[in-house]
Amino acid sequence: MQFEAPETVGAAVKLLAKASGTTRMLAGGTDVLVQLRSGTVEPKLIVDLKRIAELGKIAPEKGGFRVGATVPAAAIGENVKVRKMWPGVVEAANLIGSTQIQGRATLAGNLCNGSPAADSVPALIAASAVALIAGPKGRRKVPVEKIIVGPGKTSLKKGEIVTGIVLPARPARTGDAYLRFIPRSEMDIAVVGVGVCLTLDAKGVCTAARVSLGAVAPTPLLVKAAADALIGTKVDAAALAKMAKAASAACNPIDDKRGTKEFRVKVAGVLARRAAEKALKRARGN
Amino acid sequence: MSGHHVTTTINGDSVEFVCEPQESLLDVLRNHLGLTGAKEGCGTGDCGACSIELDGRLVCSCLVLGAEAEGRKIRTIEGMAKGDKLHPLQKKFLEHAALQCGICTPGFLVAARALLERTPNPTETQVRYWLAGNLCRCTGYDKIVRAVLATAVEMKQEKRHAA
Amino acid sequence: MPLEGDIAQRKTTFKQIGTRPIRPDGVDKVTGRARFGADASAPGMLIGKVLRSPHAHARIRKINTAKAEALAGVKAVVTRDDFKDRNDALRDVLVNCMARDKALYDGHAVAAVAATTAAIADKALKLIVVDYEVLPHVTDVDEAMKPGAPILDKTMFTNNVEPKPTKPSNVASRCEFALGDIKAGFAKADVVVERSFKTEATHQGYIEPHACLANLGPDGQGEIWVCTQGHYMIRNTCADLLGLDISKLRVTASEIGGGFGGKTTVFIEPVALALSRKSGRPVKMVMTRNEVFRATGPTSSTSMRIKVGTTRDGRITAAEADLRYQGGAFPGSPVELGAMTAFACYDLENVKAVGYDVITNRPKQAAYRAPGAPMAAFAVESVIDELAKKIRMDPVDFRLKNAAKQGTKSAYGPTFGPIGLIQTLEAIKAHPNYRAPLGPNQGRGLASGFWFNFAGQTCTTLNVNLDGTVALAVGTPDIGGSRASMCLMAAEELGIGYEQVRTIVADTSSLGYNDVTDGSRVTFASGLATIMAAREVIKKMCARAAKTWGISADAVTWEDGQAKPAGSNAGNFKPMSFKEIAAASHSTGGPLAGHHEINADGAGVSFATHLCDVEVDPETGYTRVLRYTIAQDAGKAIHPSYVEGQFQGGAAQGIGWALNEEYIYGKDGRLQNAGFLDYRIPVASDCPMIDTIIVEVANPKHPYGVRGVGETSIVPPMGAIANAVSAAIGVRMLELPMSPPRIVHALDSRLKKAAD
Ligand SMILES: Cc1cc2nc3c(=O)[nH]c(=O)nc-3n(C[C@H](O)[C@H](O)[C@H](O)COP(=O)(O)OP(=O)(O)OC[C@H]3O[C@@H](n4cnc5c(N)ncnc54)[C@H](O)[C@@H]3O)c2cc1C
């Protein structure tokens, strides 16, 4: 195994593009080192991204923010402005692992690891976040929901790096929230995760909504039917019940050590409703 | 396998070592540098026994590669007492019997110090959530949480006296 | 003059016992200096690693190690061929350390290598080719008992059944404990509750994985540094398995990062010694967490049926238990202890408990804190709770009415002496938490529990130094502050300061045999031996003073740490302090030392009652523990902080066992959750503060009244929490863990039979 720590995006892309065999990028390393340890992957090349100054910052971008690929979750939580604009995303990021994991884990790593249970991903999808990608053929932007294509699989091409995640400017009267279910109070991988973002008009009618589910299918889901159940309503009990039902219906989970199918389907609806209630409160306050 | 030559700062001392690329910082501390205060309870980030600070952030040293440490600043349990003077947390852990077997203790102390340096007046809930990545199987956490809360009170008083 | 061995010489007033000094090993443990199992190294040391079976059950046709041996840096490879087969009681231990004809569970060791680096050792493991013939497997206890189940051992016929079975089965043996006539008892009952329960296997979950550093030379002399609850056990077992003289193997117990019973046997130690012997180099082995889960002892999973009958006014007339415990791939589940303890909290005339010890394709169970008792207690206390609700009686009052007390004849044999169950129940009833108001979705539960405690073979040596300080050597590894308690007892007895005593855990060559640290025995047994050794020192000191004064030894008495003439007849001499006698020892006969060896008895049974409030989210099944209160009889708390710590630690383990901890096996018979992320032990934010009440009903068999305290605390939690959860959701929970999916399932299927 070769370890490299380039100082520019270009150098990193080059290293990755010409590498043969399995490669891993090292952002926080909280997934990569676990994989190394278990022997499930034996990469030929590891590229540490943390020496690339450009990736280590949170910067304003078009009224929103660009969160660099190596910014740890703890730093996102400490950023008052981001927390204020996208509390759901920050909540999700700050649910990843323990304080120690927070000191390392990144949004980009959470996304590119490709786990259907990644906590920040449904929140990012709900918030219409966009991944910034640099690769051998230049730079491109891709909505977050287009990145994960299967468990552990992403749409990134060889040599491509996510350089950051853009959180857009938040429209008026918009609120987001993320809730997950875990059996303990901390230190668990989501059994179900739900991100909701909704926008109200001046009368309190929902004009736009995005509902995203994690851990209930091979990839995080963007559930249009759940969003549609809210749009055009005042997000009352009936609308919430309908959206909860749609969320449950969208699930295609497996039985595993973390939960049964039956349980996941049910709890997805419950959490979707609760997350929407939370997002609604925020939207009313914004 | 090519060895990486790394220069880093540990508890204020400049340290050099050579490690293999797949070796974790925990492996390096324990096996190359003789700093066995950080423990390996899992090697996968789940137990916190290997907690250290890396550039001021609390991390699991089992989830950091040794090679990443180049130019960084590391704080471990070995640097917590200043000479023969124990850190207030160390004293309170002893007074409160906040350890039974003691394998988790270095990790808890390093984590708790990081908490009190950021949040000098934590609530019980804050302490519990901050320390949720540190597993203790012996104590049921009661005495650990009390020791941390008591340290916060004492450090505040000490500060007031100093002022 | 106190006589050595005179246990009846009881103390009831104390100067130091019951205080809370800082433990002697404390500073080392808060500074990172304390050396645990994996913290040792040796010049020229190799790293040893184990190849483990990926199959739950497979015949091992052939193991080819040639390629591994040829890898540069590999210094030794061992397999079953390096260990001599045997036919005695140690065979199962040997086979568990290194598979022979079959791999019996996922994670079973099949080969091991020693290499110059960990990376090379890992690589070598991948080069070993094992030819497996995969066999059908079974991991569930009920499935394993069914006719037609895959049979693990064709030579096993159930013991203790009449007539002797003609077909092999997975049931190793049956046991029974009974009193009176349960048929007649049930006939007298107004209300009978009968329920079936299941519990999943849980792991001790000590944070320190097994680790050792072994060095065995071609002359058959060896040493091993190891984290264990019993270094004499390690020595005797390893010497036997490797064909060494016991005297030639010296074992040093490192600091130990938790054990809870799981470090009372050997796993990697004989393998490390074999690798060291073969390579001629020191070999260090450290298990990964994955290995700890897959290949060391969890406790049994169980299936149980409990039936209890009571009169309407709350007198239990009969109780019956059928217990089926699987203990992994070898006989020896703690079902017998389960059957013995199941109804020990109750004063019953008619009782019967039957146990079946079952083998399955799982790792060999190891002791886990009060082995066997917690599962049975969960089931029994659930039924007791249901009965109390049915007859509309307060659950404390119902238990008080039936509680075991002095003079109660227990179903497992003995008649209890002074015991503290009633006091624990009364303490709980008087506690404000028993009356704290409950909100919606909240429930309260309580349960009692019992554990025997063991004493066993023990010896200690107490050496007096010239400056009047004392070096105390014990042979029982200190898992949770026992050195502090030893220092306190020696200081109390000798009348010197706590700081003047330093206690060490001696290696196996410096002190006589000691049983493992288990059965909550250390404070009792090593404490007893320490007190006796101290009394021997006092006797000798009195003799030295007598010699100094030129009077008869009988004319000297010991008071407040001083030798004094016994009366005016003896003469008028200035009393000599401990320090003075020590300082003069070189001129009065040489070094002063006391020693005591004993095969102790009378550890003193201990009872506890736990009270717990929970809140359950009815939509997700998430359970939060709101309040937790423990009352337990400690006999006499030597160092109350560490007694409380034992109570609290047991409760937290119980919270895990009750709510989320479980071994999850896939259809392939492989363990799915061999790590702390998915084997969910409680974290700090899962637990409330845990209130403790130390009840002290002195144990007459200990000079200070000590009872073991370490184990009882894990017996009641599952019952208490199950009763609380059942009350909160209105459905009786019959399976552990009460994980969110199980709670939601129970609510959804409205198994609303009992609860209220
Ligand atoms: C104890 C523990 C608890 C955890 N708890 C949670 C939890 O609660 N919720 C949760 O969602 N996850 C959890 N995780 C998983 C993990 O922490 C997260 O997925 C984390 O966000 C990963 O980020 P990272 O920066 O550490 O990624 P890394 O480990 O550095 O990388 C992960 C993957 O992404 C790739 N990658 C990294 N950066 C980039 C990039 N910029 N461009 C392209 N590819 C990249 C890497 O090649 C690798 O495949 C936990 C992990 C541990 C060890």
Ligand code: FES
């Ligand atoms: S050893 Fe690093 S978290 Fe357990």
Ligand code: FES
């Ligand atoms: S004191 Fe033993 S694990 Fe915490």
